[in-house]
Amino acid sequence: MSITDSRPGDGVRERILRAAASALRSHERAGMAEIATAAGVGRATLYRHFASREDLLVELGRFSAAECVRALEAARLDAVPVPEAVARANRAVLSVGRAYWVVSVHAPDLWPEERAVGDRLDLLARRGQEDGVLRRDIPADHLGALHGSLIVGALTYEPLIALGVEEAADTITKLYLSGAAA
Amino acid sequence: MSITDSRPGDGVRERILRAAASALRSHERAGMAEIATAAGVGRATLYRHFASREDLLVELGRFSAAECVRALEAARLDAVPVPEAVARANRAVLSVGRAYWVVSVHAPDLWPEERAVGDRLDLLARRGQEDGVLRRDIPADHLGALHGSLIVGALTYEPLIALGVEEAADTITKLYLSGAAA
DNA sequence: TCACGGCGAGACACGTTTGTCTCACCTAAG
DNA sequence: CTTAGGTGAGACAAACGTGTCTCGCCGTGA
Helix, strand or coil, X not given: CCHHHHCCCHHHHHHHHHHHHHHHHHCCCCCHHHHHHHHCCCHHHHHHHCCCHHHHHHHHHHHHHHHHHHHHHHCCHHXXXXXXXXXXXXXXXXXXXXXXXXXXXXXXXXXXXXXXXXXHHHHHHHXXXXXXXXCCCCCHHXXXXXXXXXXXXXXXXXXXXXXXXXXXHHHHHHHHHHCCEC | CCHHHHCCCHHHHHHHHHHHHHHHHHCCCCCHHHHHHHHCCCHHHHHHHCCCHHHHHHHHHHHHHHHHHHHHHHCCHHHXXXXXXXXXXXXXXXXXXXXXXXXXXXXXXXXXXXXXXXXXXXXXXXXXXXXXXXXXXXXXXXHHHHHHHXXXXXXXXXXXXXXXXXXXXXXXXXXXXXXXXX
């Protein structure tokens, strides 16, 4: 995004991946030309960094998941009680998630790296159950998966994410923990 | 699915649409050849029923949403109190939803028909708030949207939907209404 | 028996996409 | 100034997807 971003090498690859995420979000049929344009880059440059379209997609999966995991690591979930950890996880994923959500939705099997994120939500649910703060009548991995789908929902539903990360995260934290009942 | 399904005319179109939903679920780039194969049908037959790929997609949107709306109508949501209506809605959508969820995810703007389903969830949330059984600190349409994303989550997460419609619907009903807290 | 309608298979032309390659450009380092 | 590395632009062949058309097949109803 910044002006110096077009310096040789390292910055370009990342910019391409971010642009690809954005382009694929609008439609998965986006081709290399479309991605190149979105990245403000020549089409040939795509092939200098990625062997093929398929390869670019795989790398995008790795990149997005890694970014998401990094955010979750930084949130230090295991340093706080589960309810607070849920809130932190939601903020963390929503803040980096616009790039990420593509991964979780479009090709669930193509990107095993995505599991790294889901696993962390599962783990959180499991700890919650062990600590007695989360219900035990739903398996932890189901809780984790549905927690994930709330996050995706927040990212997908424009009017919600438009309120900003804090608001949106707060909404799904409340809903996930306490439910919709009055 | 049944053997007599290959009788002339009416059955084929529906089978194509179901196959298209299934094919597009794995990847939106699925072409006409792929859809035809999934439907167990010649590629030419696709063009006998739909003018173009674009047209097929539009019809798929209409078809899926209509099927979903039909199920919701049949559930008579407004004849019962909101918590029971939520349970019914979940069962209704999950039972027809495997075809439907593609619509909601892949091209939110391409298929305005999808709104017909979302609107019903919004309406349900609004009634819940008016009746005092649903929380008012989250706008009704946000509740509706997140309710929808829980449904999509249930459809997407294999281990959950594999338990069957009743189980899966029950899980998201509990989670949506009461939350994950113990 | 025959015609008919819907079908599968496959050939076809056309446009688009992919992946490769070359060339000229610009910038930073020497 | 000169070189080297990364780039944008564009030419290019091959592969792929689309939409049309024709053929031969098979079941239904006359």
